[in-house]
Amino acid sequence: MISSSNWLLWALLSAVFAAMTAIFAKIGIQGVDSDLATLVRTGFIVVILSLFVVMAGKWTNPLNLSGKTWVFLGLSGLATGASWVCYFRALQIGDASKVAPVDKLSLVLVAIFAFAFLGERPIAREWAGIALVAAGVVLLALKR
Incomplete structure (x- = not known):
């Protein structure tokens, strides 16, 4: 089992999955509007992450989070969404081997x-x- 406190291992796994994301997305957006592709991808993320949180026993009432947490997670979500829209648009018109490193x-x-x-x-x-x-x-x- 992977230690939850080994940040470097988690960061390396993040890099591997990010690389796979670029390749899978480049293939998946062929002939599809990049914004629609981003929405479909986001739907998958919501479902899979929701299942993970519930099955791992990590669900708590999000309404109990502080106002500051809500504001900054909201801002992070907005930034993530903007990043994904821009990333998919760049992938649709550029080479994955160039877009991903610039990202x-x-x-x-x-x-x-x-x-x-x-x-x-x-x-x-x-x-x-x-x-x-x-x-x-x-x-x-x-x-x-």
Whole structure:
């Protein structure tokens, strides 16, 4: 069983599933409007995650969550939805091997936003890695 406290393993699994998402989505959106495809995908996510939460015994009344939690989870949901709409549109018109890495520019933005808003302070080595990711995105995005 996977330890629930091993963040690196969970992050690597997230990367694997994100990669599979890009490939499956690229195949699935052929001949389908990208916004409709996003809606269908979201429906699957709602059903599967709902089953997981209930079957894992993690269901609690969401109305008991704080107002702050509702606001920030709502904002996160809006950002996720906007990201998915943009991602599927980009996948529909671009190569998955280029779209997905450019989408991961979010890694650079997360580091910058976490520095600015959460007080996180990456060390020089970590900033160097973040800069390399940014440089890789630029190289991928450049026209031939």
